[in-house]
Amino acid sequence: MLEEKPKELNLEDPSRLALMTLLTWGTRCSFFLCLTGLVVMTWTAPPVSVGELPTIGDCELACWKTPGAAIILAGIISLIMVSAGRLILTTIMYLKAGDKVFSLLSIFALVLVLSSTLFAFFGW
Amino acid sequence: MEVLLILVLVSFAAGFIGVLTGVGGGIILIPVMVGILDIPVHLAIAASLVSVTANSLSGGSQFLRTGSVNIRLAILMSISALIATLVGVLLSKVVGGRVVTAIFALMILLTIWVMFKGRKDSFVDVKDSDPLALKLRLPSWYIPSTDGLKVEYGVLKVVPAIGIMAFAGLSAGLLGVGGGFIQVPVMDRVLKLPIKVSTATSNFMMGLSAAAAALAYLALGDLHPLIAGPTVVGIFLGSRVGAGVAPRIHSKHLRWLFLGLLLVMCAQMIVKVILWK
Numbered sequence: 001m002l003e004e005k006p007k008e009l010n011l012e013d014p015s016r017l018a019l020m021t022l023l024t025w026g027t028r029c030s031f032f033l034c035l036t037g038l039v040v041m042t043w044t045a046p047p048v049s050v051g052e053l054p055t056i057g058d059c060e061l062a063c064w065k066t067p068g069a070a071i072i073l074a075g076i077i078s079l080i081m082v083s084a085g086r087l088i089l090t091t092i093m094y095l096k097a098g099d100k101v102f103s104l105l106s107i108f109a110l111v112l113v114l115s116s117t118l119f120a121f122f123g124w
Numbered sequence: 125m126e127v128l129l130i131l132v133l134v135s136f137a138a139g140f141i142g143v144l145t146g147v148g149g150g151i152i153l154i155p156v157m158v159g160i161l162d163i164p165v166h167l168a169i170a171a172s173l174v175s176v177t178a179n180s181l182s183g184g185s186q187f188l189r190t191g192s193v194n195i196r197l198a199i200l201m202s203i204s205a206l207i208a209t210l211v212g213v214l215l216s217k218v219v220g221g222r223v224v225t226a227i228f229a230l231m232i233l234l235t236i237w238v239m240f241k242g243r244k245d246s247f248v249d250v251k252d253s254d255p256l257a258l259k260l261r262l263p264s265w266y267i268p269s270t271d272g273l274k275v276e277y278g279v280l281k282v283v284p285a286i287g288i289m290a291f292a293g294l295s296a297g298l299l300g301v302g303g304g305f306i307q308v309p310v311m312d313r314v315l316k317l318p319i320k321v322s323t324a325t326s327n328f329m330m331g332l333s334a335a336a337a338a339l340a341y342l343a344l345g346d347l348h349p350l351i352a353g354p355t356v357v358g359i360f361l362g363s364r365v366g367a368g369v370a371p372r373i374h375s376k377h378l379r380w381l382f383l384g385l386l387l388v389m390c391a392q393m394i395v396k397v398i399l400w401k
Binding site for chain 1 (some may be wrong): 210214332341347352354
């Protein structure tokens with residue numbers, strides 16, 4: 001068995017700090033977008049009763065034309081992009097450290113996340 | 125609008141209880157949305173995935189600060205989880221709502237079992253690590269408490285763990301949950317990581333699987349703004365309040381209450397499957 005000391009974890013690494021900043025501010029931004037969309041929806045959109053919930057999905061693309069929906073969509077997409085954005089930062093982090101294996105794995109994971117958009121060919 | 129308020133309150137409760145009990149919000153949210161509010165299961169799953177992503181990201185910064193996240197391990201495990209997530213989304217559209225609801229009921233039972241078994245913190249020394257773990261430089265250190273002292277830990281059985289992690293990804297895509305109920309026990313008992321590292325690393329991974337699945341459901345047209353919007357807001361607020369209140373609550377009593385609640389929800393899902401129309 002190899003006697004190898006673990007690679008030193010540098011908590012002050014700029015990429016790691018960028019990751020923390022992305023998480024903190026990215027989630028706050030997403031939350032406020034969703035909250036704003038919700039407020040707009042509450043004030044301006046036609047009311048929906050609990051009894052209409054079972055058929056709520058029937059509107060399809062038209063659901064997103066409801067006032068406030070576009071702002072909520074922006075919040076949700078920013079949330080997903082923040083999550084995927086972590087992989088861009090980890091790619092940079094490992095490239096700077098000279099770790100090609102993990103920078104490639106980060107890119108591959110990012111490709112997998114973004115490839116889920118291909119489901120659009122099965123939907124709408 | 126009463127519907128928005130109900131959804132915010134339900135999500136708030138899910139986020140609050142989720143933080144206190146260590147179980148994800150999706151396990152509470154989806155049974156309530158499907159069983160009580162009668163929201164179509166795929167819309168509930170899509171909304172839950174967005175909330176799991178939000179929850180994962182909001183706690184992520186703190187975990188990074190203490191070095192609790194083993195990022196290398198998270199990325200490595202995420203590859204199999206992400207592939208399985210995409211398969212899970214595809215499966216959920218193929219098998220239909222009734223089968224998904226039935227599988228969800230079984231998953232609640234599994235969660236109850238995992239919670240019953242509990243956890244004990246035991247981890248391996250760096251020098252006892254798996255050869256592959258050493259080659260990939262997976263062993264690391266973290267700071268478990270406020271005294272700032274670093275504790276080193278090793279990593280065992282990497283290959284079996286990669287395989288099992290695929291089930292966590294599958295649960296995210298198929299059922300709309302984070303998969304933490306699989307990830308944390310695997311990291312704890314197979315990889316032999318410290319509990320805090322298991323939780324933090326699972327949190328990092330969960331955000332990726334949930335984001336991929338949420339994007340897939342958005343592309344499929346199953347993400348509804350009226351349901352997803354209030355869910356994100358409610359979960360975010362609930363988990364923040366829960367995290368603040370947690371130190372003052374005896375989690376043991378809450379755990380038993382929550383287990384009872386899970387049993388009721390499981391029964392509700394089973395009734396829904398039987399009476400499916």
